[in-house]
Amino acid sequence: MVARVAGNVLTVLIPAHNEEDALGPTLRALQRQTAAPERVIVVADNCDDGTASVAEDLGAEVMCTVGNTHRKAGALNQALARLEAAPPRFVMVVDADTRLSPRFIETALREVARDPRMGAVSGLFVGEKPSGLLQQFQANEYIRYRTQIESTHRVSVVTGTASVFRYSALRDVAAHRGSDIPGTAGDVYDRSAIIEDSELTLALKSCG
Secondary structure (H helix, E strand, C coil): CCECCCCCCEEEEEEECCCHHHHHHHHHHHHCCCECCCEEEEEECCCCCCHHHHHHHCCCEEEECCCCCCHHHHHHHHHHHHCCCCCCCEEEEECCCCCCCCCHHHHHHHHHHCCCCCCEEECCCCCCCCCCHHHHHHHHHHHHHHHHHHHHCCCCCCCCCEEEEEHHHHHHHHHHECCCECCCCCCCCCCCCCCHHHHHHHHHHHCC
C-alpha cells in the first residue's frame, strides 16, 4: 500500500545526461515506493537522446537545463533554484541508474524527520552482477563501503546515489557559499567540485 503524506513534503530530483536506457527502471522503482513523493522531476541536462520522452511516458516532470556547463552540480543548482517558489520540506537526489528498494523513501523520511538537527539521510547500495572487470571493481568498492558503514555506523559521504535532504539545510549551504564555505554565492552544489556529493557533505557539516 502506498502512503502519500499531505502537503509539499518530498520532491525527487533525478539529474540525467543521456540516460534513456537506465531511466525507466529508476522511475518504476520510485512508483513502487511505500511512501510516494509529491513530485518527481527528471533534470535533463544537455541531452540529445530520448531521456525526456522516457521520463514523460512514465509520469515524471521534465526540467531541461539552460546553458549548463558545470556538469551534475550545475544541473542540480538550476533545479533547486526552481523549487524556491514553492519549496518542499525535503528533497531527494537520485542518480538516473539507481533502483531504490521499496521502503527507502518511507525509512529515509522517518529518520530525517525525527531529529530537527539532521540535514540529510543517505543509504547503502549494492551493484548489479558485474559483466566486466571495471564493474567488478565497482562492486568491490560498494561492498567495502557498506562494510565500513555497518562497522562504524558513520557515513563519510551523503552519496549522490540516493539521499534525502532537509530543504532548509540546503538553503543554509547556499547562503554560506562564497563566504564561509567555497563556491559561488547562492549555489547549493559547488560548481567547481569534481565529486559534488562529497563536497556537499563537507559543506553541510561546516554549516552545522
